[in-house]
Amino acid sequence: MSGVDVAGRTGHRRLAVGQVAGDRRRAWPWPRVTLTALAAAACLVPFLLEPYRVFQLTMVLVHGIALLGLNLLVGHGGRVSLGHGAFLAVGAYGSAIMTTSLGVPYPLTLPVCALVTFGAGLALGRPALRLSGPYLAVVTFAVAVVVPLVIKRFGAVTGGSMGLSTPVPVAPSWTGLADDQWLYLLVLAVAVGAFAVARNLVESRAGRALAAGRENPAAAEVLGVRLDSHRTLAFGWSAMYAGVAGTLYAWVVGFVSPDSFTVTLSVVLLAAVVVGGPGSLLGPLLGGAFITFVPAVAQRAGDALPGIVSGVLIVVVVCFAPTGLAGLLRMAAGAVTRRTGRG
Template identity: 40%
Template structure:
């Protein structure tokens, strides 16, 4: 006897999704052909932060652990590329590979002691790392340039491509983001992904089902750190410059805000979150009445308030809101014959 087939999404929904994705693909292709280099630089910053937020989403959204140190892993990636390219004249891609590997190893090394006990302690250890990272940069300022920063040679477009450097950088980084997005999206829907969610929802039950808790938690943290390192490394492809002031605890917390604001445990959440966290401060008015500050200084306060508020009223972020509206719309349509909650109505577990 065969199991009844799962209801397939209607053709219209599938078509809408395909059209949406094609439109998005065209938009992403078109952006650097229209905007000037400085704005393309901002797009690139957003994309690299999407990578970091995607990594953190694997950890926070799917596995239920918090890291306050992803800014530091982002920094490890950035400085690996900066030092290897700037001081030792490596190629950009080998340097990037080292940066990713180093983030992975450091992530595992500090994740092991923290993850053997409860989830909160990972936040503690990563907070320590985030505070220590600027000190390390300062201690080795003869290589890192400390707060003065250091310059790195350009990542140039190949001859004959017909692209400006910033456009070439944009498309290369976009390729990384797309590949990482697909890998993460498919990964979390596969067997390891189910195991991660099981750990988040009930550690003991997951362990009883045969999920190796420590191995999964430490490995996920390593991968999550490596994605942040990838983002940081790619950032330097465009900025040609790093400074110790850029990788603060505030950055780490903002990456956490991106994940929570967009919606934890959703593939698109980190993307939406990163876009909003980068652009909202730029949209704030320049002069705030009654306060002697620039609007952008209010950005972090606003994000902190949003983070607290979301935790209090809507822990599933913007994507959760979308899901709820969808569920509501479905119920409206089916209202005559299907009373009671619809299938999409289930409350996310945290």
Template identity: 45%
Template sequence: MDRQITRQGPVPGADAATRDGAPLDPTGSARAAAGIATTRARGDASRLAALLVLVAVACALPLVLSNFRLFQFTQVFIYAIALLGLNILTGYNGQISLGHGAFYAVGAYTTAIMIDQWNVDYGWTIPVAGLVCFVAGFLFGIPALRLEGLYLALATFALALAVPQILKYFEHWTGGSQGIVLSKPDAPWSLPLSADQWLYFLTLAVLLLLFGLGWNLLRGRTGRAIVAIRDHPIAAEAMGINKALYKSLTFGVSAAYVGVAGALSALVIAFVAPDAFNVFLSITFLVGIVIGGLASVSGALWGALFIQFVPNWAQDISKAAPWAIYGVFLILFMYVMPRGIAGSLRLGWARLARARRGTRSER
């Protein structure tokens, strides 16, 4: 038989490093690394600039908006805090909760009861509400450790269902189905602000504080541990991450955020009633974080804008069946942006950067 071997390309066994023409020039890669570092620094700087502009705009809004619009934006901020809390748990840590409306309710009622029953100054009730929810979330997080995915989702769903009923049951404290009526606090230090404007700034301040804390928490060591548990639970444990502790702590922190949001909502609406904290609220939160973008801090803000304003638009479009419009909108939105607004923006940026780098290297 004839020897008929076709050789194509380099001979097998040839030196692997030279074959691909891979650059082995160390200065080249160092230059590339330095390039990456400067782009990252530039990215941080531009991000900070964008943030400052955003805060400035937020501070200017009360000057131009009507009280009603201002109230709506206060709501957006409150939702954003709650969504960030839920996102820490669901987006970053991978624990799906359908029951965060319950913690929102607990936060709201903590504030309402403290003011109504014991005349506590409203300012103190906000951190206390956060603390109460932290403890409640941490405690709920312990049995929840045994549950994963769907079962956890349904256990939390049960929590969301039970809370309004329990609130109605302890009528002495909660006022039953009638709820508790509060009065809106006036601006302190004789600031020239209406009650609504003051609450707007208060909420904005809390939002900035909590987003700052959250951003710091998530980008650091703790954040990496939280994400590692979501992606590779067993590997994370093997690396010495105390999974049980981290998961229940994450639950606690998440609940605390939502609790603070609930407390603020009690102050802003000046009224709490059990039926406001129904299952649909919890589902709305979930909608918010998915639409906004999972595992994204800015996603919380996008999601909050969506859940505050889109139902209103739906109402404007069709008086007869507004929720049908909302539902269609929800579905279409998921088609166009299956990873939420923040996810799509991130993807868009990456494409843009890639394209830009491409044109630069051609030159």
């Protein structure tokens, strides 16, 4: 298993930072300075770049939020879900239907969709998580296949395969911002909140229980950890993150259709968790960049290329860098630290 069983695998030698998932050792000596610089950069970006780039970065954040949730389940909980595209669809369609048919103001749709997908996640998670890994993957895969068909089927509400257009949030006039900048900052605020919550979750009692269940389920249960309930909650949380990301997606793109939430999306989400780095907080952000930029770049060279590039990247990362891009980054940071003698 991928884990911190360093002693078991390599005798007494300690592995370098970044070689195993869940490694908490400090790899970078200036975390606060770096974080502040990153925050400042993130806030300044929409004023420096052209609108299309701002849109892309917004999508990185949206995907990042979905991956953050999936990572709670996959990276920290060690359970594989291939169905998170379905929760994105629920969030996006929930928001779209509420704003168009019911006339609900858009900020209200976010908490409502979050609650709905949290409930849906709990409801699906309770039976599903009793299954061992491959079965869970199969069940969630089936959910991901069915949800777009159901959306098409109930065309009266969902617009069928034509999709639904939703009003894009307009920047309030007192801010003096362009719409895309307003959206970016809105999504950034949600993303910061999502990251803070995820970080606290992972380092809380529930997070440690999840990690214990991933590393050694039998030992964890003997120690009194209720794995089923912790995993169900994690599934609920991860579904909620996906739902929030779906809602933001509907805001940002202004259009939802069944074709945006096919099984491919679910597959790509899981792949992005693996490529970004399962079990790390930085991983989802890198994964979000992977989802957003790889197709955009590869598309120029042909229809089939995004699939080929993503497929090859997934296989190569799993085979040669199981801790993902985040792990590689940690390794690099660790190397810098050793060089400068600050570790």
